[in-house]
Amino acid sequence: MTIWVPEIDAYTGSRYRAIAAAIGDAINAGSLQPGEKLPPQRRLADALGVTIGTVTRGYAEAERNGWVTARVGSGTYVSGCQDAKAFQMPHVETSGDTQHIDLSLSLPPPHPLRQQGLAAALASIGQSPEALSRGVNYQPAQGSAVQRQVFTAWLETLGFALEADELLITQGGQHGLQLSLQALLRPGELVAADTLTYPGLMSAARQSHLKLVGIPFDDQGMNAEALRAQCERQSPRMVYLTPEQNNPTGAVLSAERRDAIVALARKYDFWLLEDGVQYLPVEQRLTPLYCLAPERTLFVFSTAKVLAGGLRIGVLRAPPVLLERLTQTLRAQSWMVPPLLVDVACHWVNMASAREVMDWQSQELQSRQIMAAEMLAGFTLQAREGGSNLWLMLPEGFRAVAFSEQLKARGVLVTSAEPFCVGSAPAPQAIRLCLGAAQDQDTLGRALQILLECLRAGPLASPTL
Ligand SMILES: Cc1ncc(COP(=O)(O)O)c(C=O)c1O
Known part of the structure; x- marks a missing residue:
């Protein structure tokens, strides 16, 4: 044999x-x-x-x-997953698991206003003949003009200047990414991303049979010189960026590098796929890529990290020249995003409680970050100010995969660096903690206490060979 x-x-x-x-x-x-x-x-x-x-x-x-x-x-x-080195889409089951404190999923902090906002939006839909009519009919694949107007107005209040006719309504951010890759690239073409990146991008690239290459990055974001060198070897057709906060490390792409990457995109003719799903208030953001290079940037946004992950509604902004191709792909996938759900989001974002919960969330995430920084003082941490993730570099001798298993045994779920690694990029010995995911600050405090105890106990002995 x-x-x-x-x-x-x-x-x-x-x-x-x-x-x-x-x-x-x-x-x-x-x-x-x-x-x-x-x-x-x-x-x-x-x-x-x-x-x-x-x-x-x-x-x-x-x-x-x-x-x-x-x-x-x-x-x-x-191992059982399809792509052991890359990403297995997590099976999200947040309800009913009282045995673990789950800091592994990137979720906005829970607040009763979310359920109340959803209930109010549903009630309001029941009273809206237009929404009910849209709910029982087909509508344009891009989303109706009215719905796109509502999103445009809402996004403007969040500091995103977008035009209604350059938007497609999507089933959340992941769909926006998948749609962009599927519509614009052919199997075998190359996509570049930070060497540590959002795993959903990797899984979408794989589904479309694309090649993915990791570009080194640091606390200023993607290294533009390394991207240039990659372009000289083989230019990507698309570069995926999370300029406001790398997931998992929180690194922000500096203004200088944004300009340099835009210049490279023009020189080597690639698309920019800008992911703004991990929301931050406008005062904390730099100029988005879609403003710097509107003619070649696709921008993905979602209601998941601000209102509710289960709503599955987002928007994709694209240069006009791409809209027809994207719309055709969306139509081929599912005709349209369910109009009723889009209307739920449209009704919800127009309510004062939507703004209230978002303002609360910004404060809450900041308090959680301060708490984590205080409890883990002395360890090497990275986080985007106001962001929901914390990146903890483990001390000498710890292995991230083993450490996350150890934490799991103590009832705390976190994610090791491994699922974020592009290709065969080596995994740093680090873990991501999603601070927003804990039920409340007390629960987060308990999880951090367990983490601290495990860190203080030192690394587990290596298995004997
Ligand atoms: C960077 C990034 N982009 C996209 C998504 C997917 O967003 P959605 O839940 O709207 O599909 C996530 C979810 O965690 C994310 O972290």
Whole structure:
């Protein structure tokens, strides 16, 4: 029987790391499938001409990265997710789980005004013949002109200057991203993103059979020189950016780099996909890319992080020249976003309680950030001021995947760096905490206390080989 034998000579660095990297790449390329058994260690060692210890270390490294699982007495198997190195869309189940404090999902902080706002919007729809009529009829794929006007006016109050006729209504931010990739790029084309980025972008790119390349970034955002070098090698067709806060690290793309990246987009002719879903008040934001380069920027926004994730309503702003292509794709996907749900959002955003909950949220996130910074003083933290995520670089000796498992066993869910890594970019030993997700500040405090205890206890001993 033939066995899977990687080309480890294609990798630099130590042989065991090469084996681990080859496993990750084979999973990404689909030549190793979820659930598939890796070759027995001795056979692979013989085939590669290395010691069995090297293979054992390679498998252990792949396991630490979460790509494979060793089963005692049985062997080592490819982990269950479709793409072990990239992203498995989380199965979101927030209700009823009283066993865990879940800081792994990027959710806005809970507030009764959200349910009240939704109830009021539903009641108001029941009284609106126009909305009820839209609810039982087909409507233009882009969304009705009235609905797009409502969003335009609402977005203006949030400091986003957009035109109603350059908007498409989407089923949330993820749909806006997926739609942009699907409509504008062909399979095999290249998309660039920060080396750590929003996992939903990766999953959307994969669904459209696109290639993704990670561009190094720092606290000023994507490194424009590295992007230029990538363009010289092979220019991406689209660059995905979260200029106001990188997810997970919170890094903000500086004004200077925004200009530099826009200049590159014009020189090398690529689209900019700007994701503004992680909302911040206008006073805290810099000039968006869609204002700097309106002719080549698609801008994605959603009600998910300001009103309610379950509403699934967002907007995609695109240069006029792209609207027909995007509309056709949306039509092919689902004809239109359900008009009734769009109207729920339209009624809700016009209510005073919508603004009230958003203002409350901004204050609340700031208090949560201060609390976390105080409790975790002395550890290396990164966060976007006013943002909902905290990025914790683990002290020497900790492994992020093992540490998040340890926290899970203590009842706290967080996300290790791994799902945010583009391609085979190495995962920093860091975890993301979604501060907004905790029920309230007391609950957050309890979770942070557990985290602190685990950090103070020091790293777990490495498994013996
Ligand atoms: C950066 C970013 N973009 C897009 C989304 C998806 O937003 P939506 O829930 O509206 O699909 C998320 C969700 O967490 C996100 O963090």
